[in-house]
């Protein structure tokens with residue numbers, strides 16, 4: 001013992017220095033876990049697990065790991081290089097005020113942002129309610145019957161609408177018409193999407209160029225990108241006469257004042273809900289919406305929340321119809337949308353709850369009033385303002401004065417839109433202050449005060465009278481609750497309390513890498529220097545973004561062995577789409593336009609074949625052997641058979657079975673030898689970072705799911721980022737963007753996708769350093785092998801390498817329980833809820849199994865709690881096998897149990913104690929599922945996708 005006077009330096013490493021933030025098990029725990037797995041050291045386990053043939057030569061190094069404070073200081077420096085001017089650029093992105101109660105309690109609240117996609121409805125009732133509010137809001141505003149929740153951005157939603165129109169139109173024409181008043185980025189994405197499918201895109205003035213009998217559909221923008229507000233009723237009727245489908249891209253705020261697309265007869269409405277309280281964020285993330293007529297609901301892409309009942313007949317929400325349809329329909333899926341924008345849809349829906357119809361209408365009116373005032377000032381200066389009637393956007397042709405005015409405006413702190421060489425666009429929004437109007441007038445040469453115009457503002461609206469909205473919206477009582485902040489806070493809290501997110505328990509989802517989203521990484525996303533930058537500002541206002549994007553791309557190149565990265569795709573599936581397009585462009589440029597065959601193993605993630613279909617490729621399925629590896633003989637044969645037309649193969653590494661296949665290099669070689677390119681799905685990169693690089697193995701292009709491996713939170717089903725890395729020969733064929741390089745092939749509305757969440761991944765890289773990232777990979781592999789070791793014996797672990805090792809995830813076979821005890825994989829998943837866990841990935845890639853991925857973030861204690869729950873479930877099944885428990889009335893079949901099960905009669909052959917407090921469940925901090933098991937079939941048979949009557953609204957906010 002040291003005496004009080006003695007002083008010596010400790011060698012204890014505070015957590016910030018030893019990457020304890022991200023790495024769950026302590027060094028001592030790791031030793032214990034290694035003993036269970038049977039290795040003397042972490043490196044010995046890694047050497048035995050990751051094949052020598054694929055290990056990277058040099059360690060990942062880019063400077064010492066930073067402490068949280070150092071990383072945040074660095075981010076602050078970078079942020080300060082972005083200039084936050086007032087942007088009145090419009091073009092799909094508008095200033096908005098995020099109500100602080102929503103910012104703090106949703107956007108900055110891990111109970112919301114760390115949740116997973118609501119595939120397990122029982123533990124997702126809160127966000128499902130928020131999403132059905134969203135769908136109701138969209139249906140009301142657009143005047144259509146069914147809305148999804150949600151799509152990635154307005155431009156991809158428009159491209160999805162076109163694809164849907166082609167599917168459902170009676171017309172067999174192959175041309176799609178696009179109103180020239182659509183946003184340029186929307187037009188660009190439509191062209192990207194149409195080209196590989198052989199559809200023509202005709203852009204023009206609908207009055208002159210739209211020949212309804214020659215198109216399968218048309219897209220109109222409402223209001224138009226230059227401000228026009230017009231009635232499309234007659235054009236839509238003409239389309240319908242010819243069996244074509246009409247889509248209207250509509251601004252939801254404008255719809256508070258204007259006749260809805262549904263009332264004009266539109267079949268589909270799409271748009272962005274960004275200006276419902278979601279910061280512009282240099283392009284994203286924001287939720288796009290799609291609403292359709294009832295007749296088309298089964299063809300709609302994206303996720304649809306519906307109402308069903310639970311085992312007690314109580315109301316319960318769930319995802320309906322299209323849920324996971326890519327996994328079922330593969331290359332025949334309606335779209336590849338997987339991760340969408342759930343968190344942002346939740347925010348937008350809460351904005352509508354917060355303001356209600358009266359508030360939304362008032363905001364829309366104030367925006368319009370500002371636009372009218374702006375116009376009056378410019379008219380007083382002698383400018384002609386177009387159009388005559390408008391909502392929030394006006395256009396002024398200033399001739400050769402354009403440069404001067406735009407520069408003067410910037411000097412005044414305001415960005416205006418440069419439309420062409422003479423016209424300027426101005427869009428007003430919720431945030432525009434009087435000072436900004438006066439600043440714009442000064443830039444145009446006028447020294448007015450707002451007060452000069454205020455007196456006569458009430459009477460002179462410039463909305464087109466015949467288009468004024470008469471129909472009601474947001475009539476459901478949820479949009480009429482008492483708006484005291486205490487109520488709002490409690491409503492948000494109540495919903496999040498119903499859900500099980502990472503802030504309560506591990507979410508061991510195979511392939512989805514639900515790892516820690518560190519608080520320090522999350523802080524910068526709401527800094528105005530990141531969140532308040534319009535995506536189309538002049539480059540010199542986003543120098544901080546540029547520096548961060550460049551550095552992140554460089555680090556991702558180092559991690560993957562690729563030469564260039566595109567940050568445009570805003571989900572993994574969009575990355576696949578962008579990567580396959582890049583391959584397609586490369587083949588076309590090399591004179592091989594005919595190469596259109598894509599080899600995909602049966603074990604591939606459903607988005608792979610769905611994406612291949614979107615770029616017009618022919619999917620050829622390759623077999624998988626009984627051990628889960630790609631069947632090499634079949635691969636070789638199919639590659640040979642299709643050699644003349646081989647475009648590429650799409651593989652996942654480590655495989656979707658969680659194994660490092662030894663044959664991966666050979667697969668790349670075979671593909672290359674037949675003139676094909678290799679697409680390596682990077683969703684499993686958490687098993688590779690620092691140990692192996694796709695680029696070294698022989699792959700040509702990959703997407704990374706930054707919302708898996710690189711710490712962007714899942715948000716309950718989005719946002720995400722799916723940047724793609726490519727080898728040098730593919731770099732010239734990466735997606736372009738009309739607002740940056742002017743090249744074709746844009747895949748996202750914004751040039752850098754959902755740029756504002758990239759600081760999360762970047763700060764993760766800074767705080768971990770290359771060494772820390774490598775350590776994370778190793779511990780992820782240790783954690784998975786530890787689970788496999790602890791559960792083997794009780795369960796079969798499917799698909800291990802020859803030495804019995806798994807990669808970063810493992811598949812547990814529950815099918816034997818079905819024969820022996822009548823226990824399904826569903827029963828196991830639902831029983832895990834009673835134990836306080838989110839189920840692992842269910843029935844993918846193999847039906848009837850569970851795929852478990854613990855990630856490096858989980859501590860030994862949490863993993864042990866999970867293993868004990870799984871082992872106890874096995875014992876419950878054994879009781880059934882042995883005849884000690886009833887085959888149909890047992891804790892597995894009746895799971896999950898709720899508080900309802902604690903009251904009233906109890907006639908079950910097991911105790912309430914056993915029902916509600918199985919091993920794993922916390923006594924005090926017990927997670928209670930708010931509903932009993934949800935009836936999926938009922939929900940699909942009785943499809944209801946808007947808010948149900950209020951009587952059933954629990955105790956919510958009267």
Ligand SMILES: *Cc1c(COP(=O)(O)O)cnc(C)c1O
Pocket residue numbers: 337338339511512571572573574605607608652656681683684705720722
């Ligand atoms: C998650 C995942 C995807 C799709 O990514 P999203 O971001 O959800 O679109 C693709 N492939 C694999 C193997 C995945 O795990």
